[in-house]
Amino acid sequence: MTLLSVENLTVALPPGGDRPHAVEGITLAVNPGEILCVVGESGSGKSITANATMGLLPKGLPVTSGRIMFEGQNLLALSPEAMRRLRGQRLAMIFQEPMTALNPVMRVGEQIAEAMRVHGVGGNAAARVIELLAAVNLPDPAATARSYPFRLSGGQRQRVMIAMALALEPTLLIADEPTTALDVTTQMQILRLIREIQGRRGTGVMFITHDFGVVAEIADRVAVMQKGRIVEQGPAAEVLNNPQHPYTQGLIAAVPHGGAMMTPPSTAPLVLQAKGIEKTYRRPGGWFGPKPVVRAVHDADFVLRKGETLGLVGESGSGKSTLARCVVKLVQPEKGEIVFEGADLRPLSRGAWKPYRKRIQMVFQDPFASLNPRRKVGDIIAEGPITHGTPRAEALARARELLSLVQLDAGAMERFPHEFSGGQRQRIGIARALAMEPELLIADEPVSALDVSVQAQVLALLADIRARLGLTMLFITHDLRVAAQVCDRIAVMRRGAIVEQGPTAEVFGNPQHEYTRQLLDSIPGRGWTPPVLAAE
Amino acid sequence: MKDFWRRFSRNRGAVVGLVILLLVCLVAALADVIFPGSPWDMATAPFMPPGEEGMLLGSDSLGRDVAAGIAHGSRISLMVGAVSTVAALAIGVSLGALAGYLGGWVDDAVMRFTEFFQTIPSFVFAILLVAIFTPTIGSVVFAIAVVSWPPVARVVRAEFLSLRSREFVQAAEVLGKSRLAIVVTDILPNALSPIVVLSSLMVASAILLESALSFLGLGDPNLMTWGFLIGSGRSVIRIAWWMSVFPGLAIFLTVLALNLVGEGLSDALNPRLARKRGGAA
Numbered sequence: 001m002t003l004l005s006v007e008n009l010t011v012a013l014p015p016g017g018d019r020p021h022a023v024e025g026i027t028l029a030v031n032p033g034e035i036l037c038v039v040g041e042s043g044s045g046k047s048i049t050a051n052a053t054m055g056l057l058p059k060g061l062p063v064t065s066g067r068i069m070f071e072g073q074n075l076l077a078l079s080p081e082a083m084r085r086l087r088g089q090r091l092a093m094i095f096q097e098p099m100t101a102l103n104p105v106m107r108v109g110e111q112i113a114e115a116m117r118v119h120g121v122g123g124n125a126a127a128r129v130i131e132l133l134a135a136v137n138l139p140d141p142a143a144t145a146r147s148y149p150f151r152l153s154g155g156q157r158q159r160v161m162i163a164m165a166l167a168l169e170p171t172l173l174i175a176d177e178p179t180t181a182l183d184v185t186t187q188m189q190i191l192r193l194i195r196e197i198q199g200r201r202g203t204g205v206m207f208i209t210h211d212f213g214v215v216a217e218i219a220d221r222v223a224v225m226q227k228g229r230i231v232e233q234g235p236a237a238e239v240l241n242n243p244q245h246p247y248t249q250g251l252i253a254a255v256p257h258g259g260a261m262m263t264p265p266s267t268a269p270l271v272l273q274a275k276g277i278e279k280t281y282r283r284p285g286g287w288f289g290p291k292p293v294v295r296a297v298h299d300a301d302f303v304l305r306k307g308e309t310l311g312l313v314g315e316s317g318s319g320k321s322t323l324a325r326c327v328v329k330l331v332q333p334e335k336g337e338i339v340f341e342g343a344d345l346r347p348l349s350r351g352a353w354k355p356y357r358k359r360i361q362m363v364f365q366d367p368f369a370s371l372n373p374r375r376k377v378g379d380i381i382a383e384g385p386i387t388h389g390t391p392r393a394e395a396l397a398r399a400r401e402l403l404s405l406v407q408l409d410a411g412a413m414e415r416f417p418h419e420f421s422g423g424q425r426q427r428i429g430i431a432r433a434l435a436m437e438p439e440l441l442i443a444d445e446p447v448s449a450l451d452v453s454v455q456a457q458v459l460a461l462l463a464d465i466r467a468r469l470g471l472t473m474l475f476i477t478h479d480l481r482v483a484a485q486v487c488d489r490i491a492v493m494r495r496g497a498i499v500e501q502g503p504t505a506e507v508f509g510n511p512q513h514e515y516t517r518q519l520l521d522s523i524p525g526r527g528w529t530p531p532v533l534a535a536e
Numbered sequence: 537m538k539d540f541w542r543r544f545s546r547n548r549g550a551v552v553g554l555v556i557l558l559l560v561c562l563v564a565a566l567a568d569v570i571f572p573g574s575p576w577d578m579a580t581a582p583f584m585p586p587g588e589e590g591m592l593l594g595s596d597s598l599g600r601d602v603a604a605g606i607a608h609g610s611r612i613s614l615m616v617g618a619v620s621t622v623a624a625l626a627i628g629v630s631l632g633a634l635a636g637y638l639g640g641w642v643d644d645a646v647m648r649f650t651e652f653f654q655t656i657p658s659f660v661f662a663i664l665l666v667a668i669f670t671p672t673i674g675s676v677v678f679a680i681a682v683v684s685w686p687p688v689a690r691v692v693r694a695e696f697l698s699l700r701s702r703e704f705v706q707a708a709e710v711l712g713k714s715r716l717a718i719v720v721t722d723i724l725p726n727a728l729s730p731i732v733v734l735s736s737l738m739v740a741s742a743i744l745l746e747s748a749l750s751f752l753g754l755g756d757p758n759l760m761t762w763g764f765l766i767g768s769g770r771s772v773i774r775i776a777w778w779m780s781v782f783p784g785l786a787i788f789l790t791v792l793a794l795n796l797v798g799e800g801l802s803d804a805l806n807p808r809l810a811r812k813r814g815g816a817a
Contacts, residue, residue, distance in 0.1 A: 328710050350715075357712030370703035374725040383721075384711035432707065 002069075003204040004053065004172050005029040009066035011048055011057065022048045022061055023228045030172065033202040035195070037215045037236070040225035041251075041451040046208045049225075050174050052076075053206070054093050055083045070172065089119050092165035096177040098157035102149040109133075109145025112164045119168055132163040136193060155186035159193065166197065173198070176208045183315035184478065188522035191217050210452065212255045213481070216240055216525030224248045241531050254456035255530045256481035265503065266488070268306035270339075271440055271472045275301050277326055277336035279319075279496075296322045297333065299497040304440070309466065309473040311487030311504070313480060313519070319496035320476050324442050327474070328362055329353055340440070358388055361438035365445040367425035371417040377403075377428055378413030384436045395435070402431040406461060423454035427461065434465065441466075442474045447482060459486060480523050484508055492516045543804040550800020556793035560786075564610040571604035575760045579604070583776050594778035596768065602779060606786050609762045613790065616677055616746040616761075617739040623681035624742075625735055628688025629724075635689070636696025637719055647693070650686045658683035662745055666754045673756040676749060680742045691734055695727035729805035733798050740794035747787050762787050 009026040013019065023045040030036045038046045051057050053068055055075060068075040070091065075083065095101045103111055112132060113125035133141035136159040149157055158178060165173060175194065179187040195218050198205050209215060215222055219236040224245065232245040243249045279297040297319045304310050312320045325331040327338055329345070338345045345356060364370035371380055381402055382395035390398075400410045406427040417425055426446060433441060443462065447455040459482065466473055477483050483490055484504055491501035492513065500513040511517045520526070545551050563570070577600065584595040593603040635646035653661075662679040669675035699705060700723065708718045743762075749755050750763025751770075762783045769779025 330706050330709060354712045357710065360710075362707070362710045364703040364707060366703055370707055372704045372708075372722050372726070375721070383708075383713070387711055387713050387717070429707070432711075436711065 002029040003032045003071065004206070005069045006049065006053065007067045007069065009049070009052060009068065010064045011045075011052055011061050012064045014060050019227060021064075021228050023052075023225075026066070026225075026228075026230055028223050028230060028233065030204040030206050032171065032204050033198070034220045035198060035205040035207055035218050037207045037209060037219035037222045038225060039209055039212065039215050039222060039251075041210060041453065043227075044225040045228040046225050047176055048228075050093070050176050050206065050208055053174060054087060054091060055080075056093075085119070088115055088170070089168045090170050091172050091174065092168070092170040094158070094161050094165050094173065094175045094178045096180055098154050098161055098178075098181065101161055102157055104149050107146055107148055108152070108160045112145075112160070112167055115164050115167050121168065128167070129163075132167055133160070135166070135197065136160070136163045137189075138163075153186075154182050155189060158182060158186075158190055162190075162193065162197070166201075166203075169201065170203065172204045172206065174206045174208075177210070178207075179214065180209070180211075184480070184522040184524070185315065185518055187214075187524065188217075191524065194218065211524060212240070212252060212452070212530070213523065213525035213528075216528035224251070240528060243531075250453060252530050254453040256456070256459070256479070256485045266305040266308045268308070270303055271306050271341060272304040272327065272474070273337070273339040274303075274323070274327065275337040275339065277301075277323065277333045277338065279322055279326060279331060279333045295496050297326065297496045300491075300493065302491050302498060302501060304472055304474060306472055307470050308488045309475050309486060311483040311490045312474065312476045312493060313478065313483045313490060314493035315478060315519075317495075318493040320493045321444055322496075323493070324362075324444055324474060324476050328360055328442060354388075357384075358436045359438055360440045360442065361433035361436050362442040362444065363426075363429050363433050363446045366449050367422045367429060368449070370429050371425055371432075373417055375416075376413065377415055377417060377420075380417070380428065381432050381435050384432060388436070399431070399435060402435055403428075405434070405465070406431045421454075422450050423458060426450060426454075426458050430458075430461065430465070434469070438471070440472045440474070442476070444476045445478065446475075448477065448479060455482075462486070480508075480519060492519065540804050544800050547800040547803045549796045550803070553793040553796025553800065556789055557797060560610055560790050560793070561614065563607050564614055567604075567607040567611060571601065571607050573604075575600065575604040575608040583772075585776075586778050586782075593782045594776065596765075596776070596779050597772055602765065602782055605760050605765050606762065606783055609760045609765060609783065610786065610790075612673070612756075612759050612761045613743050613746060613787075616673070616680065617742040617794075620677045620680035620684065620742045620746075621735050621738045623677065624685040624738060625688055625731070627681065628685035629692050629731065631685070632689035632692025633696055633719055633724070636693040637700055637715070637723065639697070639700075643693070646689070650689050653683070654686045656683075659745065659748065662749060663752070663754060666749055671749075671754050671756055673759060676746060676754075676756060679749075680745050683745070684738055684742060688731070688734060688738070691730050692727060695730060696723055699723045699726055729802075732805065733802040736794055736798035736801055740791040740798070743787065743794075744791055 006026055006028050010024050011022040013022045026049055028036065038049060040046045048057070048061065052063060053075065057063070063076055102108065109129045112129045116125050116128065129145050130141045133144050138144045138156060138159050152160065179190050182190060191214065194205065197203065207218065215236065222234065222236050222239040223230050224232040224239065224247065226247045232239060232243065232248045239248065240252070243252055277297055277300055281294040281296055300319070300323050302310060312323065314320045322331055326333040333346065336346060340356060340360065345353065378396055378399050381399035382392070385395040385398065386392055400413060403410055403412055408424060408427055417428065420428065446462070447458050450458060463486065465471065475483070475486055487504050489502060490504050490507040491498045492507065492515065493499070494515050500507060500511065500516045507516060508520065511520055578598055579601040580589045580591055580595050580599050582595060582597050582599045584591045586592065586594040591601055591603070593606065596602055631646050631650065635643040662683045665679035665682060666675055669678070705718060705722055708722045746755065746761065747763030747766070750761045751767040753767060755761050755764050765783035766780045769776060773780050
């Protein structure tokens with residue numbers, strides 16, 4: 001007997017959108033004790049499906065046809081009051097952003113107890129809360145119950161959210177990208193926790209994600225969505241290893257394969273040498289006691305040889321971005337040497353740095369924030385060379401060439417950034433960096449804000465440009481699969497220090513440091529090797 | 537641009553405001569045609585109520601035409617509003633940009649300086665300045681500009697603080713652009729919308745300030761202004777209500793129109809917020 005069955009669900013979009021329906025003709029089912037992964041790229045309608053089930057659709061998106069049957073009743077036909085009683089008690093949801101999903105001014109134990117009290121079962125709430133917090137493997141549940149959300153880390157908050165969702169023992173749990181905002185090691189713990197709890201209680205889970213690694217990790221069955229439709233549905237092993245629909249095949253082919261390249265150690269001349277860089281942030285403390293100190297970067301020496309790519313990997317807060325920003329003087333380190341082709345860049349003034357700006361360029365993480373929204377794309381690409389004295393006409397002609405190098409047509413010159421998709425914007429960002437004809441390119445998470453298929457295109461573009469122009473690259477990423485694919489050597493950072501570095505194959509094949517091993521173990525779906533498809 | 541107009545015109549009040557404002561500007565531009573000659577000249581017998589002796593809005597205690605006074609006064613009021621706002625923007629934007637972009641001790645110094653101005657009640661300060669510099673049109677504009685720049689500086693500073701850490705500004709930094717180029721071409725265009733909205737409201741408050749100064753007799757004695765008209769009608773309000781009421785209405789309508797336009801601009805420039813407001817209503 002199925003627990004939840006969505007039958008032929010269609011949700012309309014407001015007129016004037018790029019398509020008439022947010023989701024169209026969706027049919028899927030979740031059985032008790034089963035994890036159904038709904039997977040798709042951004043805008044595919046997967047969150048709409050989840051919100052429709054919870055009765056959380058915004059007013060502008062009406063359901064035009066279909067039924068959502070849950071335990072024998074049609075959820076769409078229920079009154080708001082009846083729906084409210086079901087929500088939380090029988091159906092529960094975990095959201096993506098654990099940072100904002102909890103009330104910041106209420107103790108977490110209180111919040112979980114409130115969820116129970118609302119449904120009239122708050123009698124022994126205090127004891128239940130502690131039980132629940134223990135069930136989600138939080139250390140010292142009694143103390144956690146008394147703390148405010150800001151004292152907890154992202155992973156801990158997500159555990160609290162899960163505890164809250166489970167408080168009334170729902171039969172169906174909907175998880176909307178619950179691990180996307182978390183670090184890999186935390187993600188793995190949360191995935192294991194969901195799997196374990198679901199197994200223990202026989203809850204049905206509808207798990208929404210964009211990451212095929214996560215799918216491989218926990219799914220029993222998979223539904224693949226594209227532009228509001230389900231294009232393929234089936235048992236996880238089937239869909240992952242033998243995808244039928246071309247879209248699924250494309251998505252799986254785009255998953256970074258993680259196979260490390262074997263490259264002989266480079267003996268080319270040194271381009272960049274970072275020695276003893278230290279950056280410490282001091283927060284303004286009170287009048288008494290020491291100021292809180294965060295050592296963002298320390299003990300992070302590395303060298304870059306001509307033509308090679310060094311991957312800087314680590315979790316958020318490990319200092320990898322700060323280290324990269326020290327190299328381009330966006331952050332001023334207080335100690336150390338940054339030797340670029342024999343000259344120490346750290347003590348240089350703004351003016352003395354200017355000649356090096358041409359030679360060291362950077363690609364930023366967020367394609368939506370890294371282009372000035374008020375300037376035309378042509379100007380954005382050409383302004384670097386113009387700043388350095390290239391005549392305007394020549395710089396614009398060069399910008400045109402660069403656009404074709406990054407596979408955009410010349411018509412883009414006259415348009416504004418908001419007219420482009422994320423992947424296209426990232427190409428513009430790359431073109432802007434290349435316009436300076438740099439010798440060293442620093443790429444700060446250049447693909448982490450992009451969908452997997454776009455990610456594959458941008459990575460291919462970077463690899464191509466790098467080979468063609470002989471660029472040296474410092475590549476920062478939190479995604480080990482991407483790092484394995486792109487980098488010749490890897491440096492693993494933790495809490496501001498590089499704990500291990502070496503050739504990619506060696507670091508991944510034979511990790512020396514215990515933290516590296518932990519990171520590698522946390523790659524979701526590491527037991528699954530994406531099949532080599534005929535489509536490629 | 538078309539899009540901008542569509543969003544602006546969705547706010548009906550703003551369109552009404554714009555129409556009123558255009559009418560006021562028209563009257564100011566055509567004052568010499570509609571009411572030739574000086575508004576200070578005697579036109580008829582004193583204290584004529586509206587509608588009599590060809591006096592549309594009545595005459596004052598010296599037989600001057602109130603309508604002519606309002607039409608000619610609108611020039612001074614609009615001019616004072618516009619010029620003092622431009623001057624206040626020049627001070628406010630440059631100080632705010634300096635504080636927001638450079639941060640650190642510069643920020644501290646500029647903000648303390650700004651707070652120094654904000655602690656003095658602005659009207660009292662304006663009176664003091666005009667009294668010191670003798671009431672001329674120049675000193676009135678100067679006084680209004682000096683008391684109205686601090687909010688601009690604060691808004692611009694806040695915008696710059698948040699824009700400074702955005703990635704496109706960092707990218708400009710990495711390209712090696714000079715600080716001035718970054719401020720002018722990258723940050724300022726993106727901080728423009730709140731400045732535009734704020735300045736439309738500043739014109740309104742400048743007109744009010746000028747009227748208040750003139751009312752107290754601190755306006756330029758050689759210029760006909762709305763505040764002066766109300767001030768001169770104050771003592772005879774029981775026998776000649778029209779002397780104070782019509783100039784008052786002119787101020788009210790102009791200030792209201794500017795506020796409405798300001799709100800419309802804010803809706804058109806921040807479409808996300810406007811939609812939210814529409815949804816809540």
